[in-house]
Amino acid sequence: xxxxxxxxxxxxxxxxxxxxxxxxxxxxxxxxxxxxxxxxxxxxxxxxxxxxxxxxxxxxxxxxxxxxxxxxxxxxxxxxxxxxxxxxxxxxxxxxxxxxxxxxxxxxxxxxxxxxxxxxxxxxxxxxxxxxxxxxxxxxxxxxxxxxxxxxxxxxxxxxxxxxxxxxxxxxxxxxxxxxxxxxxxxxxxxxxxxxxxxxxxxxxxxxxxxxxxxxxxxxxxxxxxxxxxxxxxxxxxxxxxxxxxxxxxxxxxxxxxxxxxxxxxxxxxxxxxxxxxxxxxxxxxxxxxxxxxxxxxxxxxxxxxxxxxxxxxxxxxxxxx
Amino acid sequence: xxxxxxxxxxxxxxxxxxxxxxxxxxxxxxxxxxxxxxxxxxxxxxxxxxxxxxxxxxxxxxxxxxxxxxxxxxxxxxxxxxxxxxxxxxxxxxxxxxxxxxxxxxxxxxxxxxxxxxxxxxxxxxxxxxxxxxxxxxxxxxxxxxxxxxxxxxxxxxxxxxxxxxxxxxxxxxxxxxxxxxxxxxxxxxxxxxxxxxxxxxxxxxxxxxxxxxxxxxxxxxxxxxxxxxxxxxxxxxxxxxxxxxxxxxxxxxxxxxxxxxxxxxxxxxxxxxxxxxxxxxxxxxxxxxxxxxxxxxxxxxxx
Numbered sequence: 001x002x003x004x005x006x007x008x009x010x011x012x013x014x015x016x017x018x019x020x021x022x023x024x025x026x027x028x029x030x031x032x033x034x035x036x037x038x039x040x041x042x043x044x045x046x047x048x049x050x051x052x053x054x055x056x057x058x059x060x061x062x063x064x065x066x067x068x069x070x071x072x073x074x075x076x077x078x079x080x081x082x083x084x085x086x087x088x089x090x091x092x093x094x095x096x097x098x099x100x101x102x103x104x105x106x107x108x109x110x111x112x113x114x115x116x117x118x119x120x121x122x123x124x125x126x127x128x129x130x131x132x133x134x135x136x137x138x139x140x141x142x143x144x145x146x147x148x149x150x151x152x153x154x155x156x157x158x159x160x161x162x163x164x165x166x167x168x169x170x171x172x173x174x175x176x177x178x179x180x181x182x183x184x185x186x187x188x189x190x191x192x193x194x195x196x197x198x199x200x201x202x203x204x205x206x207x208x209x210x211x212x213x214x215x216x217x218x219x220x221x222x223x224x225x226x227x228x229x230x231x232x233x234x235x236x237x238x239x240x241x242x243x244x245x246x247x248x249x250x251x252x253x254x255x256x257x258x259x260x261x262x263x264x265x266x267x268x269x270x271x272x273x274x275x276x277x278x279x280x281x282x283x284x285x286x287x288x289x290x291x292x293x294x295x296x297x298x299x300x301x302x303x304x305x306x307x308x309x310x311x312x313x314x315x316x317x318x319x320x321x322x
Numbered sequence: 323x324x325x326x327x328x329x330x331x332x333x334x335x336x337x338x339x340x341x342x343x344x345x346x347x348x349x350x351x352x353x354x355x356x357x358x359x360x361x362x363x364x365x366x367x368x369x370x371x372x373x374x375x376x377x378x379x380x381x382x383x384x385x386x387x388x389x390x391x392x393x394x395x396x397x398x399x400x401x402x403x404x405x406x407x408x409x410x411x412x413x414x415x416x417x418x419x420x421x422x423x424x425x426x427x428x429x430x431x432x433x434x435x436x437x438x439x440x441x442x443x444x445x446x447x448x449x450x451x452x453x454x455x456x457x458x459x460x461x462x463x464x465x466x467x468x469x470x471x472x473x474x475x476x477x478x479x480x481x482x483x484x485x486x487x488x489x490x491x492x493x494x495x496x497x498x499x500x501x502x503x504x505x506x507x508x509x510x511x512x513x514x515x516x517x518x519x520x521x522x523x524x525x526x527x528x529x530x531x532x533x534x535x536x537x538x539x540x541x542x543x544x545x546x547x548x549x550x551x552x553x554x555x556x557x558x559x560x561x562x563x564x565x566x567x568x569x570x571x572x573x574x575x576x577x578x579x580x581x582x583x584x585x586x587x588x589x590x591x592x593x594x595x596x597x598x599x600x601x602x603x604x605x606x607x608x609x610x611x612x613x614x615x616x617x618x619x620x621x622x623x624x625x626x
Contacts, residue, residue, distance in 0.1 A: 064520060122526065171525070
């Protein structure tokens with residue numbers, strides 16, 4: 001099997017919380033001991049509820065946040081300890097699509113300037129060829145090339161997301177982190193963007209991490225799915241398997257919460273309602289982070305965080321499967 | 323009952339132009355200019371300032387009198403066709419001197435502001451963007467500079483470099499940039515958290531590029547407004563210095579010097595005081611109106 005494009009081992013990122021003077025320093029454990037790998041042309045979906053560290057994971061993999069420990073391998077090279085100068089050639093191959101298409105485009109740049117900027121930074125092509133390539137990219141993502149001189153505020157949300165995607169593709173990346181690419185868009189536009197991302201993946205064999213909380217959209221686009229809870233990866237496996245046959249009690253609850261678009265659906269009673277609140281990410285429970293809300297919780301769960309164990313085609317971190 | 327598909331009918335192919343944008347594309351600058359022009363007070367200020375700048379620049383060339391040409395035979399005359407604003411106690415043409423003074427005052431205002439803007443953007447931008455300890459140290463230096471009154475710097479510089487236009491400019495610049503640096507810093511701090519700055523970072527943009535092409539460009543609104551209000555401040559400071567006698571010295575004249583010269587004869591020839599002071603007032607009013615108009619034009623959601 002070929003070397004994965006991205007391999008992450010025991011990645012950790014803790015953010016310090018501003019505490020009072022002389023108090024013990026506290027941390028939000030946003031990304032806590034996460035490992036996975038993504039092969040060429042595949043998509044890893046990351047799901048989980050708000051504040052579980054999905055976005056932080058995506059940004060840490062791209063080294064927007066410097067990881068505290070663990071390793072990130074890009075095509076087999078360890079990029080964890082590289083400084084910004086050494087990262088420069090790798091940045092070209094690792095890109096990001098943002099959640100909010102309003103905030104992620106510089107309002108003072110025209111569409112043409114926005115899409116040409118990455119090529120300018122890497123000094124790809126001469127200025128004339130650059131403009132031609134900008135027009136090609138605009139066509140690729142479904143924008144009219146004659147809108148090249150317009151400003152972001154003149155476009156709709158879906159169109160802006162397309163501008164963002166065109167900018168990302170300008171560098172011919174091999175790996176893209178999509179940070180909630182659909183959540184700021186309405187449903188019909190979401191479908192267009194999902195199809196666009198899939199089309200690009202087929203043509204260019206790009207690998208994606210798709211961070212989202214829309215479970216149906218993630219299922220549609222992902223080959224593999226990882227489920228996060230309070231900074232931990234609790235389950236990871238092929239998309240169909242995770243959705244049809246969830247193993248971890250948290251995944252079960254999450255999957256059962258997906259609304260079904262069928263008025264005759266009678267399975268509402270099967271919905272698993274979790275008790276209690278998500279604990280604060282500053283005070284993560286000892287042992288399994290889900291132990292405070294899990295009905296299968298045993299003494300063992302409260303002792304130590306269970307390791308990811310292979311169960312069938314998946315990997316699950318739960319004492320039930322040990 | 324109609325079936326769902328019978329509620330709708332397909333559009334003809336000619337109407338399938340969903341990407342059509344009807345509004346004319348406007349750049350940010352054009353948009354601001356249009357809003358600025360719709361504000362009558364600001365536009366009047368701009369026109370007035372334009373007129374004063376034009377006659378101050380070309381006036382002394384076409385005037386038949388030199389600014390320092392004395393003729394004691396005709397001293398302290400009133401306004402006449404030959405001398406529009408009359409003459410001063412040395413018999414110099416007051417109109418020429420006011421034009422000349424306005425030229426120097428405006429030059430000091432604009433040059434000092436330009437220097438302050440450049441220093442302020444670079445210093446404030448770096449402090450805000452790097453943040454942390456660098457920011458802390460840089461802003462404490464700013465606090466120290468700011469805590470000493472501007473007059474003390476100016477008087478000290480005058481003592482060393484003599485009283486001329488350049489030492490007044492340097493004196494105004496020594497702590498004038500501090501305000502600009504503070505404004506740029508606070509803007510950069512909020513802007514650097516925005517997603518387009520993160521996007522530029524992920525694209526591999528250098529720190530310099532992110533700061534100047536993405537952050538400062540987006541902070542241009544407050545920078546322009548502050549700069550516009552700095553010009554009258556500098557003109558006012560210069561006039562004040564010259565009036566108390568430590569500014570530009572004779573025979574060169576700024577508006578402040580003219581007012582100072584007129585002070586001694588105020589009871590007898592009050593008009594000599596009126597002309598330069600009126601010009602100072604008009605310039606400062608015009609600039610303040612422009613500044614207010616720009617603020618509204620750049621920040622249309624803020625007011626109205």
